[in-house]
Amino acid sequence: MSGPPQRGTRVVAHVHSDWSYDGSWSLERLAHAFKRRGYRAILTAEHDRGFDEAKWQAYKQACAAASDASMLLVPGIEYSDSDNTIHVPVWGSLPFLGESLQTEAMLRVVHDGGGIAVFAHPRRKNAMSYFDPSWFRYLTGVELWNRRYDGWAPNRDVATLLRSRPELLPFATLDFHTSRHFHPLAMVLDIDDVNEESILEAFRARKARPTAFRTPAGTFAQAPTFQAMRFADQTRRTGINLARRALASARKRLRD
Numbered sequence: 001m002s003g004p005p006q007r008g009t010r011v012v013a014h015v016h017s018d019w020s021y022d023g024s025w026s027l028e029r030l031a032h033a034f035k036r037r038g039y040r041a042i043l044t045a046e047h048d049r050g051f052d053e054a055k056w057q058a059y060k061q062a063c064a065a066a067s068d069a070s071m072l073l074v075p076g077i078e079y080s081d082s083d084n085t086i087h088v089p090v091w092g093s094l095p096f097l098g099e100s101l102q103t104e105a106m107l108r109v110v111h112d113g114g115g116i117a118v119f120a121h122p123r124r125k126n127a128m129s130y131f132d133p134s135w136f137r138y139l140t141g142v143e144l145w146n147r148r149y150d151g152w153a154p155n156r157d158v159a160t161l162l163r164s165r166p167e168l169l170p171f172a173t174l175d176f177h178t179s180r181h182f183h184p185l186a187m188v189l190d191i192d193d194v195n196e197e198s199i200l201e202a203f204r205a206r207k208a209r210p211t212a213f214r215t216p217a218g219t220f221a222q223a224p225t226f227q228a229m230r231f232a233d234q235t236r237r238t239g240i241n242l243a244r245r246a247l248a249s250a251r252k253r254l255r256d
Contacts, residue, residue, distance in 0.1 A: 027044075119139055144210055147176075153221075158170070
């Protein structure tokens with residue numbers, strides 16, 4: 001592994017609270033937990049399902065109320081298409097755009113409105129195979145590493161793609177829903193004043209970089225580091241599955 005520790009303002013992206021139908025943590029609990037882990041801002045990405053403009057306005061107020069001088073919550077929505085295959089977290093001063101939107105039309109509105117749009121978890125449902133190259137012009141970035149779906153190592157196919165699209169930012173995100181998704185991934189921004197506009201402007205200006213363990217995240221897509229991280233993750237997953245089976249078997253014996 002190479003590369004110096006990354007300095008700058010650490011923010012965590014793609015975080016769900018209990019405002020999402022599948023989230024469980026309150027905004028206040030998230031703010032406290034990520035503050036303790038050394039982040040200065042949370043870019044939330046609540047699912048579009050169940051939102052409307054009134055709920056979106058109430059949600060933005062709740063994010064402001066849960067923020068303080070040392071932790072900023074930047075409200076965002078994760079838009080999905082009608083097949084629930086393509087997901088795009090969006091941030092910016094935009095109204096709520098709707099549910100189950102056609103992806104290119106949604107991206108165009110976000111782009112024209114000065115928002116930030118990121119193609120999420122390309123591995124989920126093999127979403128990358130449905131990617132339309134016309135979307136590139138509207139996107140700020142692509143998730144290189146999504147903790148929930150990629151595990152302990154980044155997506156090497158995305159790393160290859162991004163080498164040919166230097167205008168796109170690689171994102172390291174958690175897709176946080178539960179405590180299982182904590183991982184030392186961050187976006188490090190070259191900013192001094194932490195506010196919503198300075199964060200969004202850093203993304204627009206490409207003054208942001210993904211890190212893991214405070215090291216450039218791209219390092220982990222390179223051999224042999226990638227193989228080591230994938231092996232460790234597979235070992236972890238195998239252990240978890242074995243433990244779950246043993247627990248289920250023990251419970252069955254108790255019932256019998």
